[in-house]
Amino acid sequence: MEFFRIKRDIPFMRHVLVFNVISMITFLAAVFFLVTRGLHLSIEFTGGTVLEVEYAQAADLEKVRTSVEALGLGEVQVQNFGTSRDVLIRVPVREDVKQSEVAARVFDALCKADSGQVESRQYTTPQGEQVARSACAAAGGAEPIKLSRTEFVGPSVGSELARDGALALLFTVIGIVIYLAVRFEWKFGVAGVIANLHDVVIILGFFAFFQWEFSLAVLAAVLAVLGYSVNESVVIFDRIRETFRKYRKLTTPQVIDHAITSTMSRTVITHGSTQMMVISMMLFGGPTLHYFAVALTIGILFGIYSSIFVASGITLWLKVKREDLVKPAKDHDPNDPNAGAVV
Amino acid sequence: MNRYPWWKYAILAIALVVGLLYTAPNFYGEAPAVQVSSGKATIKVDAALAQRVGEVLQQAGLAPDFVQFEGNSIKARFADTDAQIKAKDAISRALNPDPTDPGYIVALNLVSRSPAWMASIHALPMYLGLDLRGGVHFLMQVDMKSALTKKAEAISGDMRTLMRDKNIRHLGVTRDGNTVEVRFRDAESLAAARNLLADSVTEMEWTPSQDAGDFRLRGVLKPEAAFKVQEQALQQNITTLHNRVNELGTSEPVIQQQGVDRVVVQLPGVQDTARAKDIIGRTATLELRMVNESAEAQAAVTGAGPVPFGSERFLERNGQPIIVYRQVVLTGDNLTDAQPGFDGQTQEPTVNLTVDARGARIIRDVTRENVGKRMAILLFEKGKGEVVTAPVIRSELGARFQISGRMTTAEATDTALLLRAGSLAAPMEIIEERTIGPSLGADNIEKGFKSVMYGAIAIAVFMCSYYLLFGVFSTLALSFNLLLLVALLSMLQATLTLPGIAAIALTLGMAIDANVLINERVREELRRGVAPQQAIHLGYEHAWGTILDSNVTSLIAGIALLMFGSGPVRGFAVVHCLGILTSMFSAVMFSRGLVNFWYGRQKRLKSVSIGQVWRPEGGVAPAGER
Numbered sequence: 021m022e023f024f025r026i027k028r029d030i031p032f033m034r035h036v037l038v039f040n041v042i043s044m045i046t047f048l049a050a051v052f053f054l055v056t057r058g059l060h061l062s063i064e065f066t067g068g069t070v071l072e073v074e075y076a077q078a079a080d081l082e083k084v085r086t087s088v089e090a091l092g093l094g095e096v097q098v099q100n101f102g103t104s105r106d107v108l109i110r111v112p113v114r115e116d117v118k119q120s121e122v123a124a125r126v127f128d129a130l131c132k133a134d135s136g137q138v139e140s141r142q143y144t145t146p147q148g149e150q151v152a153r154s155a156c157a158a159a160g161g162a163e164p165i166k167l168s169r170t171e172f173v174g175p176s177v178g179s180e181l182a183r184d185g186a187l188a189l190l191f192t193v194i195g196i197v198i199y200l201a202v203r204f205e206w207k208f209g210v211a212g213v214i215a216n217l218h219d220v221v222i223i224l225g226f227f228a229f230f231q232w233e234f235s236l237a238v239l240a241a242v243l244a245v246l247g248y249s250v251n252e253s254v255v256i257f258d259r260i261r262e263t264f265r266k267y268r269k270l271t272t273p274q275v276i277d278h279a280i281t282s283t284m285s286r287t288v289i290t291h292g293s294t295q296m297m298v299i300s301m302m303l304f305g306g307p308t309l310h311y312f313a314v315a316l317t318i319g320i321l322f323g324i325y326s327s328i329f330v331a332s333g334i335t336l337w338l339k340v341k342r343e344d345l346v347k348p349a350k351d352h353d354p355n356d357p358n359a360g361a362v363v
Numbered sequence: 364m365n366r367y368p369w370w371k372y373a374i375l376a377i378a379l380v381v382g383l384l385y386t387a388p389n390f391y392g393e394a395p396a397v398q399v400s401s402g403k404a405t406i407k408v409d410a411a412l413a414q415r416v417g418e419v420l421q422q423a424g425l426a427p428d429f430v431q432f433e434g435n436s437i438k439a440r441f442a443d444t445d446a447q448i449k450a451k452d453a454i455s456r457a458l459n460p461d462p463t464d465p466g467y468i469v470a471l472n473l474v475s476r477s478p479a480w481m482a483s484i485h486a487l488p489m490y491l492g493l494d495l496r497g498g499v500h501f502l503m504q505v506d507m508k509s510a511l512t513k514k515a516e517a518i519s520g521d522m523r524t525l526m527r528d529k530n531i532r533h534l535g536v537t538r539d540g541n542t543v544e545v546r547f548r549d550a551e552s553l554a555a556a557r558n559l560l561a562d563s564v565t566e567m568e569w570t571p572s573q574d575a576g577d578f579r580l581r582g583v584l585k586p587e588a589a590f591k592v593q594e595q596a597l598q599q600n601i602t603t604l605h606n607r608v609n610e611l612g613t614s615e616p617v618i619q620q621q622g623v624d625r626v627v628v629q630l631p632g633v634q635d636t637a638r639a640k641d642i643i644g645r646t647a648t649l650e651l652r653m654v655n656e657s658a659e660a661q662a663a664v665t666g667a668g669p670v671p672f673g674s675e676r677f678l679e680r681n682g683q684p685i686i687v688y689r690q691v692v693l694t695g696d697n698l699t700d701a702q703p704g705f706d707g708q709t710q711e712p713t714v715n716l717t718v719d720a721r722g723a724r725i726i727r728d729v730t731r732e733n734v735g736k737r738m739a740i741l742l743f744e745k746g747k748g749e750v751v752t753a754p755v756i757r758s759e760l761g762a763r764f765q766i767s768g769r770m771t772t773a774e775a776t777d778t779a780l781l782l783r784a785g786s787l788a789a790p791m792e793i794i795e796e797r798t799i800g801p802s803l804g805a806d807n808i809e810k811g812f813k814s815v816m817y818g819a820i821a822i823a824v825f826m827c828s829y830y831l832l833f834g835v836f837s838t839l840a841l842s843f844n845l846l847l848l849v850a851l852l853s854m855l856q857a858t859l860t861l862p863g864i865a866a867i868a869l870t871l872g873m874a875i876d877a878n879v880l881i882n883e884r885v886r887e888e889l890r891r892g893v894a895p896q897q898a899i900h901l902g903y904e905h906a907w908g909t910i911l912d913s914n915v916t917s918l919i920a921g922i923a924l925l926m927f928g929s930g931p932v933r934g935f936a937v938v939h940c941l942g943i944l945t946s947m948f949s950a951v952m953f954s955r956g957l958v959n960f961w962y963g964r965q966k967r968l969k970s971v972s973i974g975q976v977w978r979p980e981g982g983v984a985p986a987g988e989r
Contacts, residue, residue, distance in 0.1 A: 022886075022975045064930075072803075120793045124637055140635050153800070154635050168803045170636070174794035177502065181929065188927035195919035203912055237862055240924060240935045244866075247920025248873060251913035255880070258909045286883040289829070290876040293822045297872030300818030301865060306810040309865050316869070 024285040032280050032328065033273035036336060039329035047218055050225020057228045062235035065182045067113040067175030069122040072168040073130060078104040087133040088126055093117055102307040106168065113175045123170040124154075131156035134164035185239045192243055193217065196250050204257050205345060207338040212253040215331035216246050219322045226318050232311055241315035248294075249323030252287065253331040259283050260335070261345045272340060276332045287328070291320050365899050365963040367956055375956045378847065378948070385850035388477040388488045394428070395447035397454060398472040400436040408467075413437045416454055423453035429479055440474050447471060472615075489853045492860035492934060495808050497801035498631035499639050503791040505624045510596035510789035511589055513694075515541040518564060518582070520691070525563055531556050541589070543567070547578040556580055593624065596789045599696075601626055607643050621929075626791065636798050649695030652687045653729070654737035654753055660686035677741065679750045687739045687750070692729050697722030703775040706767050712775035713767040714752075723762035730760040740766075743790070751778055795930075811864030818868055819845070822875055830882045832972035833958070837878035840954035844874050847945040852938065860934035870942030876913065877950035881906040882973060889976045895968040903955055910951060918943050 032039075063070050073079075084107055085098045094114045101108035111122050124138075131138050136158035158164050193213055200209035223242055227234050259279035263270065270278065298320065302313040399416060401408045413432040416439060420427055427450065428440040439454075441447045448471070455462075455469040475488045493500050519538045522545065526533055533556065534546040547553045553571055557580055561569050566588035572579045584592070601618055604626065608616045617629040633639050655674045662668035663676060663686050670676045674686050702715045718726060729738075739753040754766045770778070822841065826834035848867060852859060885902030893901065921943060924936035962968055 120640070120796060123796070123798075140637065142635075153633075154637055166800065166802075167798070168800045170796070170798045172793075172796040174504075174792075176504075177794050184927040184929065188923040191923040191926065192920045195923065196916050199915055199919060236928075236930065236932050237865070237935070240862060240928065240932045243920050243924050244869060244917075244935075244939065247917035250916040250920075251873075251876065254912040254916055255909050258912060262905075282887070283883075286879050289883070290879045293825065293875045293879065294869075294872035296821040296825065297814075297818035297868050300821060301814040301868055304810055304813035304817055305865065306806070308807065308861055309810070309814065312862075312865055 023288070026281055026284065029274070029277040029281040030284075031273075031277055032332070033276050033336060036273075036329070036333040040333050043218060043326070043330050046222055046225075050222045050228070053225050053228040054221070057231065059224065059228050059234045060231045061182075062233050063110060063171065063173050063178070064236045065178045065185075065234070067119075067173050067178035069111040069119065069126070069173075070169075070171045071109045071111075071123055071126055072101055072170070073107050073109070073127070074166045074168050075105045075107065076162070076164050079107045081107065083133060084109070084130060087129050091125060091129055093122060093126070119174060120172055123172055127154070127156070127165075127167050127170075130165055134158060136164055181236065185236075188239075188243055189220070189246070192246055196246075200250075200254070200257070204261065205340065207335055207340050207344065208253075208257050211331045211334035211338060212250050212257070214334055215253055215326040216249050216323070218330055219249050219319055219326050220246055222322050223315055223318045227311075227315070232314065235311065237309070237312040238315045241312045241319065245316060245319030245323060249319060249327060252291075252323050252327035255283050255286065256280060256327055256332060257335075260332075260340075264342045264345050268342075272342075273336060275342075276336060280328055280332060287324060291324050295320055365896055365959045367959045367963070371952070372956060372960075375953055378953075379843070382843070382846040382850040384481075384484075385486050385853045386846055388475055388481050388486050389849065389853060391476040391478075391488070393473040394440050394442070394476040395444045396438050396440045396472045396474040397447060397450045398436050398438050398470050399454060399458065400468050400470070401466075408432070408435055408437060416458075419454055419457040420450055423449065425450050425453065431482075438472065438474055440476075485854070487853060487856060489849070489859045490856050491804075491808075492858045492863070493629055493631060493797065493804070494799050494861045494931075495804050495811075495859065496631050497799050497804035498629060499633050499636050499799075500630075500795075500797040501628040501640075501643065501793050502621065502795035503626045503628065503643075504794045505597055505600055505626065506790045506792065507593050507596065507624050510592055511541040511584060512538075513789070514566075514589075514592045515543055515584060516691070517694075518567065519543045522560065522564065522582075525559060526556060529555070529559055531559065541584045543582045545580045545582075547580070550578060553578040553580060597624065597626070600789065600791060604628060604643055625794075632801075636796065640793070640796075649698065650691050650741045650743065650748075651693040652689075652691055652739050652741060653733060654739050655686040655688050656736060675748075677739070677748050677750050679753065685739065685750050685753060687741065687753075692738070693718065693722050693725055697725075701779045703772070703779040704765070706765070709767070711767045712770050712772045713765045714770075714775050714779045715763065715765045717763050726760050726762075726764070730756050730758070734758060807861045808864075811861055811868075815845075815864060815868045815871065819871055822872070826875065826878070830974050832961070833882050833885070833974070836954050836957045836961075837875065837882065837950075839957060840878060840949045841871060841875060843953045844942075844946050844949035845871060847949060848938070848942050851941050851945060855941075857937050857941075858934060859938075860931060862931045862935035863938040866935045866938035866942060870939060870946060873917065874942070874946030874950055877906070877910045877946065878954060880909055881950075881954070885971070885973055886976050889971065889973070895971045896962070899958060899962060899971065903951070903958075907951060910947065914943050914947050 079100070081098050081100065085096065088096045088098065088109055088111075093111050094117075095112055097108075097110040099108050100106060109126060111126065113119060128138050134156070136156040138154055139157050141153055141155040141157075154167065155163055156165050156167075196216075197206075197209040197213050200212050220242055223245065224234075226232070227238070232238075256279050259282060260275055263275045263278050267275070267278070295317065298313050298316045301309050302317070305313060399408065399412070410432045413430050416437055417427075417430040420430070420439065425441070425446055427446075428442065430437065430439045439450060441450060451469055451471055455467075458467040458469065475482070477486070477488065481487075515538050519536045522536055522543065526545075531552050532548065533552065534548060536543060536545050538544075545556060547556065550573065553573070557569055557571050560567070560580065560582065564582065566585060567582035568585050570581050570583075572581065597620060601620060604618050605616075608618060608628065608630065615631055617627065619627045621627045628643055630639055655671060657671065659668055659671040660674060663670045663674075664684050670686060673689050675689055677685055677687055679685050697718050698716065701717070704713050704715045705711065706713050734756055737753045737755050740751045741748045742751050743749075752766055752770075754768060766778070819841065823838040826837045826841075828834065830837060845867070848870065852863075857863075881902055884906045885898050888898035888901045889895065918940060921936055921940040924932055925940060928936050962971065
């Protein structure tokens with residue numbers, strides 16, 4: 021099998037202006053949605069309480085909502101999570117409510133709504149581990165609802181996480197610029213980072229547009245994508261450098277075209293493979309990993325696009341030259357691990 | 364040229380063996396066990412006790428797989444839950460003759476089923492995070508401001524004593540936040556006090572000021588002293604939490620410092636947050652103060668008059684108001700032990716207290732002067748105080764004394780527990796809380812495992828059909844990567860969480876990049892008509908620089924996550940970073956080893972099984988080739 025049978029270098033750079041305009045429009049759209057709609061931040065960032073409860077039968081969301089709202093905890097969100105029996109309840113932070121008790125109060129209310137009584141149960145699992153949990157006991161020993169998960173985050177922690185996330189992003193960006201500048205040239209560093217920040221903004225734009233929940237896991241995915249799609253740029257930059265060394269007579273756009281064309285096959289196959297893994301996560305990973313996988317998917321798709329068209333385009337705008345990369349004195353340094361092929 | 368020296372194969376073989384060895388414990392599953400840990404701060408669990416547990420089990424006719432002393436608990440593993448429960452009963456009967464006052468906590472638990480020799484070389488299964496095994500997680504913030512205030516308060520008390528001893532007359536000591544101020548009548552006493560305090564209270568920076576007959580000495584806590592106070596406060600709180608959590612009988616609690624002023628508490632297997640919070644969230648500080656029994660105070664009790672100056676009004680547990688002096692006689696810091704017991708003469712339940720040397724001196728002084736008066740033990744929870752008990756001092760007391768009267772046995776046990784578990788040096792507040800049900804945990808493991816498995820299979824199938832034999836090598840390298848990663852995680856005993864599993868999946872998906880790069884390069888060389896052996900050599904050589912660059916950039920992002928991430932992100936970052944390192948090793952060195960082993964010996968290699976290599980007519984070289 022050989023997917024890519026390319027006879028000639030594809031003249032990508034001839035259309036660089038068109039690509040850059042497309043990028044610019046997508047980018048601006050993403051920024052627009054980020055500004056107008058904002059991100060739907062998870063409680064990890066905003067602070068608040070989340071409960072995940074499992075009903076014995078399909079849950080009646082309206083009933084759940086009324087019983088939780090009766091507690092007067094502010095704007096409560098109730099939705100299904102994964103299946104129709106699992107319900108996710110989000111309670112925002114309120115100054116006048118003792119936050120660490122919200123989860124217990126909500127569960128208590130839900131239990132009462134199903135004519136049960138919350139009690140503490142201690143039992144031993146079939147494997148032989150002692151477990152204690154609060155259960156909702158109804159008449160006849162039935163358990164109409166089970167508490168699967170609760171999470172409470174204080175508002176101070178939330179804002180700290182948001183700050184740490186921004187710092188991590190900044191650190192990554194600076195680290196990558198420095199590394200690329202040392203390894204290649206500052207122009208590549210700048211181009212690589214702009215291209216990949218463009219990916220990050222677009223991912224965020226998607227999350228803002230669809231109002232998907234932006235959680236810590238998604239943040240991790242975004243940063244992983246940043247590192248990953250810089251890979252893509254690095255592979256192309258490596259080729260550009262090598263082509264500059266090997267083919268002395270080519271013009272800069274021709275060099276870039278050659279580099280992109282010859283790495284094309286690798287680009288598609290690598291991303292395809294990574295995407296297979298991500299799809300597997302989306303299919304089998306359950307609701308917890310869903311948005312993580314979604315963020316990765318968008319990142320991977322735009323990563324290909326931005327490395328090829330945006331990063332290379334920017335290097336062209338920055339007027340990268342043969343001399344930037346090929347230092348005459350080092351041309352045949354046998355100790356240089358990055359020296360071109362000696363064929 | 365495609366040959367590895369023997370030592371490179373040796374390295375690979377060692378890595379493979381070590382990888383297998385340390386990955387293996389993860390597949391044994393878990394067996395029922397009984398865990399014995401100390402229920403009291405005064406009781407130590409040691410190897411001798413392990414022997415005793417072994418004897419007890421032998422007498423009960425039970426044959427454990429092993430009885431092991433590890434860390435601060437003893438674990439005995441059994442073949443089935445039946446034997447486990449019998450063993451638990453037998454051990455608790457033998458070790459805790461008085462069930463109302465258990466010295467040891469005997470709990471059911473799970474331990475790895477892996478053979479003992481594996482555990483002895485520290486080949487243990489990965490440590491599963493709470494989201495995979497179920498349990499509760501608390502992040503608690505220590506109120507450092509109040510720790511500092513408390514320190515300043517204690518210093519101002521010391522100052523009064525010091526100045527009284529040296530006969531230095533002053534116009535009063537006041538405290539504001541963590542600064543203290545003394546006013547004097549004249550310059551001489553100011554100078555004398557300054558000399559005295561600068562020598563004996565070194566934690567403070569002393570600055571005198573003089574303003575038109577107003578002589579003041581201001582003390583501010585030095586930064587290093589403040590730092591020390593905070594550190595000690597955190598340490599004491601962690602110790603206290605340990606004691607309290609032990610009361611819960613949880614199998615493997617995690618209590619760790621996080622940052623400067625936070626403590627993480629993780630209790631696997633506990634889902635009952637209410638009870639857990641009840642015990643660990645008992646953010647109480649303990650104080651002993653004298654009860655004000657003057658006429659004004661009596662009037663204040665009934666509501667007929669204001670609370671006298673220098674006193675405060677509190678409620679007793681039965682709701683009865685009581686007036687207590689502000690001055691603190693003793694804090695929980697000086698209390699070393701508290702046990703419930705019975706009075707030998709009256710057969711009344713008592714709480715027996717022991718204080719340290721400093722506390723004993725203070726108690727002796729105070730009680731000598733106050734026989735017949737009442738002393739209150741106050742418990743402060745979140746700034747709100749409550750009088751636990753306010754007994755009458757019957758005689759001069761020493762280092763050991765008891766509280767009796769108006770108590771049931773349960774109350775005595777309760778009070779002792781509160782006092783014994785130690786007081787917190789500073790109040791704490793829960794700022795983050797997570798509970799994960801046990802079924803959800805098992806569910807998460809399955810989901811994570813499935814994601815990795817199906818993703819890896821899809822990649823393997825694709826690689827093998829696209830690159831044929833080289834694809835097989837790449838797949839083997841990928842499996843080797845997974846093996847090393849799991850082995851490394853098990854070796855480091857890093858906590859595996861669901862985001863961690865996601866990171867494993869992502870790492871595998873990204874690691875294949877290196878092999879794709881290599882395989883594409885080899886194909887490219889072949890396309891140019893290079894001889895097969897040469898093509899393999901060049902393919903690996905050219906791809907290496909690119910692989911290194913791309914992994915370093917990924918690693919930068921990973922490290923950023925590790926530095927700034929917390930909770931789930933950290934779990935992701937640890938695995939991500941380790942995965943990048945193992946993938947460099949496996950994708951380059953291991954796959955090259957396989958290729959060398961397979962093709963390296965063949966001198967006249969005609970073709971390489973790397974899938975179809977398509978050659979365009981006239982070659983792909985661009986126009987300007989030199």
